[in-house]
Amino acid sequence: MDRYRINSCPLCGQRHFSNFVKCKDYVISGETYSLLKCDDCGMIFTQDAPTEGELHRYDKVKQKLALGGHSRGFLNNIYYYARQTMLNRKAGLVEKLSCVKQGTLLNFGAKTGFFSNKMIRRGWRVTSIERHHEERVFSLEFFHHRMLDIKELDSLQAEFFDVITLWHVFEHIHSPTKLLDKFFKLLKPNGLLFIALPNCQSFDAKHYGTGWAAYDVPRHLWHFNTNTITRFCHQHGFILMHHQAMLLDPFYISMMSEKHLNRWFPVIRGFFVGLYGWFLSIKKRDNCSSLLYVFRKNNT
Numbered sequence: 001m002d003r004y005r006i007n008s009c010p011l012c013g014q015r016h017f018s019n020f021v022k023c024k025d026y027v028i029s030g031e032t033y034s035l036l037k038c039d040d041c042g043m044i045f046t047q048d049a050p051t052e053g054e055l056h057r058y059d060k061v062k063q064k065l066a067l068g069g070h071s072r073g074f075l076n077n078i079y080y081y082a083r084q085t086m087l088n089r090k091a092g093l094v095e096k097l098s099c100v101k102q103g104t105l106l107n108f109g110a111k112t113g114f115f116s117n118k119m120i121r122r123g124w125r126v127t128s129i130e131r132h133h134e135e136r137v138f139s140l141e142f143f144h145h146r147m148l149d150i151k152e153l154d155s156l157q158a159e160f161f162d163v164i165t166l167w168h169v170f171e172h173i174h175s176p177t178k179l180l181d182k183f184f185k186l187l188k189p190n191g192l193l194f195i196a197l198p199n200c201q202s203f204d205a206k207h208y209g210t211g212w213a214a215y216d217v218p219r220h221l222w223h224f225n226t227n228t229i230t231r232f233c234h235q236h237g238f239i240l241m242h243h244q245a246m247l248l249d250p251f252y253i254s255m256m257s258e259k260h261l262n263r264w265f266p267v268i269r270g271f272f273v274g275l276y277g278w279f280l281s282i283k284k285r286d287n288c289s290s291l292l293y294v295f296r297k298n299n300t
Helices: 061-069 074-098 114-121 133-143 150-155 176-186 203-211 226-234 249-260 266-283
Strands: 017-024 032-038 044-046 104-108 125-129 161-167 187-198 238-245 290-297
Touching (some): 104 114, 114 125, 176 187, 176 226, 187 226, 226 238
Antiparallel strands (some): 032 044
């Protein structure tokens, strides 16, 4: 199998790396991957992950589709109801921070299309990009919303979108620098880029170590913190305008981490770890499992 080998840091361009941790794929393969850390800038990445053409073997499409219409299992039920809450919050936040109602939105990595559908119902003109055929079919059948394949991204009109959103997608991208350059061209002047990411400096990341569910190797290629994602986007013409904790994530990620580690009563144990992380995140947002970053296109 071909592997995606990173020879130079995408943030600073240097080639001096140290071993950070070794993580197991708890979901699909059981394989172990090395996470390396750039000695110069602190960027953390998964080394020798599958190439983009091979990654479909490690994807959780069936699980995502199962969560689309009918949730099964206690943890999936938690995810299902949390998603309903988060959809409303995400939509409200997009409208509040963009100061736009019923504008143009590109939802990149739209998965099964629940957020796209929410924004369409609020009057937005939504373009959705999704590389998985199964999820595009689901969206068309379930929401009557046609998503575009990722290959169609280059056909979109420049400076057309008020907002571009990536909800836990950017960490999966094999060519993040090229993608940010495309987003810069697609956004209107002063348009906003929303990126939600796991936070590898969170309380629960430190608590669970190599068992932290949000490392999710090999699907997650990049493991950002506030400093690295801010610098990364700044290099491509974006200025950080706002960032905040995604306060429901500590519960789900902690429960999944407990489950991965085969601990007794993973839901109960994960709930209390998540609750402690939730309190810490209120005091300091960078303690949270996941953070939402909002960047403004810089036209100067």
